[in-house]
Amino acid sequence: MDLGKRLRTRGYRMTPQRIAIHEVLEENEGKPLCPDDIHMLAGEKYPELGLTTVYRTMELFVKLGIALPVHLHEESQHYEINSGIHHHHMVCISCGSVEVLETCLIDELKELVRDDSDFLVTSHCMSLFGYCTGCLKAGKA
Amino acid sequence: MDLGKRLRTRGYRMTPQRIAIHEVLEENEGKPLCPDDIHMLAGEKYPELGLTTVYRTMELFVKLGIALPVHLHEESQHYEINSGIHHHHMVCISCGSVEVLETCLIDELKELVRDDSDFLVTSHCMSLFGYCTGCLKAGKA
DNA sequence: ATAATTATTGATAACCACTTTCAATAGGAG
């Protein structure tokens, strides 16, 4: 489904700002971006774009399931396009690069949780921290 | 090893503020506290305690391995005493309560990561979100 | 013990990410 329809069917409007931001997210699939990153990148497509609009748009995109919030333990929140494929991230503590990890053991964990508690898991968050290939080869570990 | 020794052997001083904060962390093992919580609770033991000192002390305790930072996706950072027993947290999205989960599948995951990438995992973070027993029984899910 | 040294503290101001406010603008339904 295209962006215009996803917005209009829920009473929201299609604007050049939202189009620019959406394009940036699509062009950076798998690479979490913070509001400043998005502001700069989408600003190349639509220079008048305000940072406030970026914050508002990301909140909306998350609500509509268009984008996903990513917690990297950095000062600012990050976001990425919702590709529909569940995954996690591996963050290099040397160079800051982020890799996608499609493996997820949440289902196994959910069963273990059910065994010894009545907690109902509805969502989860996981990130791995360490050294990426490049930094390992450069001896930075 | 007692707090005084852990501090002094690394050139830091033992102060009543640090003692009060450490006691509060010990009394709340398994319950992540934010700086404001710590300020209020330790303030009962040492009323002149300043919030600034809480922030500085937690930074120091984390550096010394006395405390661990806990990311609950809330506005403020949380901390808990480092018991030496690795665990994660289950956060109730209805009442906000936090339960400890000792099960962790990081070792299995590390092997899977090693299989298809050269990323070297040094640490990780995981939290589960959902409904606690109480909220489930109260029909809040 | 006492004095000297310097880590620590608390109040205040500064900072930064993010949110709210509000008047001006611009989608899009009719």
Add this chain to the structure above:
DNA sequence: CTCCTATTGAAAGTGGTTATCAATAATTAT
């Protein structure tokens, strides 16, 4: 095309956290 109202950007406001700095207090050397 017109009107209704969602959306926008600038600027002010928040809230958590950090930096500044003079006063204080924990250790070390005397």
